Amino acid sequence: MTVTTDAAGPSPCRPAQSEGYSVATVLLLVVGGFVVPVAGWFAGVVMLWAGPRWTVADKWLGTLVWPAVVVVPLAAGLATAAVAGRDLGPGVLAGGVVGVVAVLVGLPWAFVHLLRAARR
Numbered sequence: 001m002t003v004t005t006d007a008a009g010p011s012p013c014r015p016a017q018s019e020g021y022s023v024a025t026v027l028l029l030v031v032g033g034f035v036v037p038v039a040g041w042f043a044g045v046v047m048l049w050a051g052p053r054w055t056v057a058d059k060w061l062g063t064l065v066w067p068a069v070v071v072v073p074l075a076a077g078l079a080t081a082a083v084a085g086r087d088l089g090p091g092v093l094a095g096g097v098v099g100v101v102a103v104l105v106g107l108p109w110a111f112v113h114l115l116r117a118a119r120r
Helices: 019-035 037-050 055-086 088-119
Strands: none
Touching: 019 037, 019 055, 019 088, 037 055, 055 088
16 A cells, blocks of 8 residues: 655644744743733643643643742741741741742743743
8 A cells, every 4th residue: 555645745743833922922921920810820821732832841831830939939938837836927928038039030940941942
């Protein structure tokens, strides 16, 4: 049995995406949750998973980075306060410090990583 092919050759399996789509997706993932709480981040997640430029690992990173940067430090602060048996002040402050560091380091790193991954 022989297989015939089109004279034009094989068609690409993924549609082309503009650089603007990648940048908009990553911006929504990284800062969308701060601009439009939760909805901005969610829109970025939908765009990320619909986009063909990222691997599954990149998509999970993009999905989880914002909740990790926002929710984990807050939960850590509340847990610290609960374990210490004090009021919420010191625990929330500790969580806030961790959160600021995470925002200043984690989000920019994720932004750069996802943009580089989209260009591969």
